[in-house]
Amino acid sequence: MLRISAFRLLGRTGASRLSLLADFNLRHYSSDPLGVRDDTRDARAYFTTPIFYVNAAPHIGHLYSALLADALCRHHRLRVPSAAATRFSTGTDEHGLKIQQAAAAAGLAPSELCDRVSAQFQQLFREADISSTDFIRTTEARHRMAVQHFWGVLKARGLLYKGLYEGWYCASDECFLPEAKVTRQPGPSGDLCPVSLESGHPVSWTKEENYIFRLSQFREPLQRWLRGDPQAITPEPFHHAVLQWLEEELPDLSVSRRSSHLHWGIPVPGDDSQTIYVWLDALVNYLTVIGYPNPEFKSWWPTTSHIIGKDILKFHAIYWPALLLGAGMSPPHRIYVHSHWTVCGQKMSKSLGNVVDPRTCLDRYTVDGFRYFLLRQGVPNWDCDYYGEKVVKLLDSELAFALGGLLNRCTANRINPSGTYPAFCTTCFPSEPGLVGPTGRAQAEDYALVSAVATLPKQVADHYDNFQIYKALEAVSSCVRQTNGFVQRHAPWKLNWESPVDAPWLGTVLHVALECLRVFGTLLQPVTPSLADKLLSRLGVSATERGLGELHFLPRFYGHPCPFEGRRLGPETGVLFPRLDQSRAWLVKAHKT
Numbered sequence: 001m002l003r004i005s006a007f008r009l010l011g012r013t014g015a016s017r018l019s020l021l022a023d024f025n026l027r028h029y030s031s032d033p034l035g036v037r038d039d040t041r042d043a044r045a046y047f048t049t050p051i052f053y054v055n056a057a058p059h060i061g062h063l064y065s066a067l068l069a070d071a072l073c074r075h076h077r078l079r080v081p082s083a084a085a086t087r088f089s090t091g092t093d094e095h096g097l098k099i100q101q102a103a104a105a106a107g108l109a110p111s112e113l114c115d116r117v118s119a120q121f122q123q124l125f126r127e128a129d130i131s132s133t134d135f136i137r138t139t140e141a142r143h144r145m146a147v148q149h150f151w152g153v154l155k156a157r158g159l160l161y162k163g164l165y166e167g168w169y170c171a172s173d174e175c176f177l178p179e180a181k182v183t184r185q186p187g188p189s190g191d192l193c194p195v196s197l198e199s200g201h202p203v204s205w206t207k208e209e210n211y212i213f214r215l216s217q218f219r220e221p222l223q224r225w226l227r228g229d230p231q232a233i234t235p236e237p238f239h240h241a242v243l244q245w246l247e248e249e250l251p252d253l254s255v256s257r258r259s260s261h262l263h264w265g266i267p268v269p270g271d272d273s274q275t276i277y278v279w280l281d282a283l284v285n286y287l288t289v290i291g292y293p294n295p296e297f298k299s300w301w302p303t304t305s306h307i308i309g310k311d312i313l314k315f316h317a318i319y320w321p322a323l324l325l326g327a328g329m330s331p332p333h334r335i336y337v338h339s340h341w342t343v344c345g346q347k348m349s350k351s352l353g354n355v356v357d358p359r360t361c362l363d364r365y366t367v368d369g370f371r372y373f374l375l376r377q378g379v380p381n382w383d384c385d386y387y388g389e390k391v392v393k394l395l396d397s398e399l400a401f402a403l404g405g406l407l408n409r410c411t412a413n414r415i416n417p418s419g420t421y422p423a424f425c426t427t428c429f430p431s432e433p434g435l436v437g438p439t440g441r442a443q444a445e446d447y448a449l450v451s452a453v454a455t456l457p458k459q460v461a462d463h464y465d466n467f468q469i470y471k472a473l474e475a476v477s478s479c480v481r482q483t484n485g486f487v488q489r490h491a492p493w494k495l496n497w498e499s500p501v502d503a504p505w506l507g508t509v510l511h512v513a514l515e516c517l518r519v520f521g522t523l524l525q526p527v528t529p530s531l532a533d534k535l536l537s538r539l540g541v542s543a544t545e546r547g548l549g550e551l552h553f554l555p556r557f558y559g560h561p562c563p564f565e566g567r568r569l570g571p572e573t574g575v576l577f578p579r580l581d582q583s584r585a586w587l588v589k590a591h592k593t
């Protein structure tokens with residue numbers, strides 16, 4: 001693993017420093033220059049978002065789930081360029097009591113409500129630049145066929161039986177609850193009503209004959225799976241939480257409801273009096289998308305990464321792997337879990353009237369701006385609070401000033417009149433600080449910058465692997481700050497192109513800063529695709545030079561030719577990211593929310 005800090009480089013003398021740099025160069029110019037490619041990993045990858053309930057319009061929490069998956073998927077594509085190697089699915093969860101009740105309350109047929117809200121999700125994801133390859137609706141015929149087939153496999157393997165189910169059911173969460181998970185709260189009329197302890201949503205007592213899945217048989221296999229694969233659920237606290245749950249008894253699971261009660265769903269094959277439980281129906285979407293039950297699905301299934309919110313962890317980390325094991329398949333490869341967004345300290349809910357509309361946010365803060373905000377501020381391990389002022393401050397400081405300002409400083413006509421990528425002068429900035437001669441101008445901090453940016457892609461890849469995308473962005477932002485410091489330190493605006501003494505150093509300062517910008521642009525592609533495109537195009541980086549495999553940072557420093565030297569910068573000179581605090585009158589209002 002490449003981890004050479006400037007401190008280590010600078011702190012050593014002569015031969016040992018040289019050998020460190022030789023190692024560094026070797027690594028830098030090996031077939032995996034940045035150490036970000038994982039050859040043990042199948043080039044294929046299949047990313048999924050949860051499928052979204054269509055009882056209400058999308059909010060920023062839903063967009064966040066989709067953005068995390070989008071960023072992971074786009075980062076994978078940067079590592080493994082062949083587009084055919086990646087699939088990314090999202091969609092809508094359209095069956096069940098929750099939707100049936102929401103449609104009745106809206107005076108609509110369930111299918112009408114589904115069409116309407118599913119279209120809103122599709123439009124939002126298009127507008128937010130979610131690069132999904134599949135959008136699934138559980139009301140599609142292909143899905144009904146897959147679910148019924150899956151049911152048939154469980155039945156044939158003796159894992160379903162008919163029995164009396166008696167207990168609490170929460171329609172909002174679409175789940176069964178034991179007595180211990182139910183509490184009483186005053187309802188609208190002041191009477192005490194039973195609600196779910198976890199979500200606070202109302203529950204009702206159900207007693208009916210259902211099909212039941214032998215979930216209890218899977219407690220030990222699930223424990224073995226999780227103990228044997230510590231990265232199965234990331235971040236670690238969620239992995240730990242699931243193992244804790246599995247310490248307790250795991251009761252069998254009711255997987256159907258009486259059709260007279262729940263008609264909006266997929267009928268149990270061979271028994272129309274029962275409708276398949278919506279969570280079983282919904283989870284199978286991940287298989288439907290990859291062609292199940294046709295054998296083609298087998299080449300995708302082992303590469304599956306589910307991105308989910310913490311509220312649906314039990315369904316994905318216990319029920320789903322158990323169902324899969326029951327049907328003769330392996331559990332998902334990875335489950336990435338994130339926490340929730342609150343608004344001004346409160347849970348987002350229709351009844352509190354504090355639901356933040358993501359389309360308004362995309363409009364206000366720009367698509368890339370809002371994507372950056374959610375992914376930069378969203379921390380998977382705990383909940384994050386949303387308020388408008390925070391968005392403006394972050395985007396202005398990191399995208400408009402730091403990144404946009406840096407680009408502007410290095411490309412503006414008055415400082416770079418030739419409009420090209422200037423040449424790097426190896427005597428001004430030799431590959432080792434000890435070699436700095438009379439013409440050398442580089443200082444210790446400049447070597448620290450080079451070292452930081454050289455290791456950035458690997459750091460970023462590690463953060464993606466650990467599902468800490470905000471840390472990847474933090475690392476990029478810190479390097480942007482360091483690069484601005486570099487430019488400030490050497491004040492290229494005070495140097496003169498006409499002077500034979502200044503010119504090579506002036507070119508070198510700009511060259512190094514542009515190289516840093518090229519790294520930042522490449523690494524920002526998964527989060528801010530349009531902004532990164534604008535940045536890379538301005539630097540003259542072509543479409544085939546934007547993958548991680550092609551990202552040879554500062555090659556001239558390491559004694560290699562640089563394909564960018566002397567290249568014309570792109571013609572688009574516009575602002576990289578607009579300052580929000582100046583440009584929009586509505587901000588006065590947004591600051592108050």
Ligand code: MSP
Pocket residue numbers: 049050051052053060061062064065093282283285307308309310311312339340341342348
């Ligand atoms: N339909 C089920 C998922 C079935 S997947 C086989 C469902 N849908 S949902 O619409 O309620 O939630 C979809 C995703 O949005 C979940 O990952 C959930 O955690 C996420 N979010 C819902 N509210 C959220 C926030 N306030 N903040 C962040 N994410 C949130 O559950």
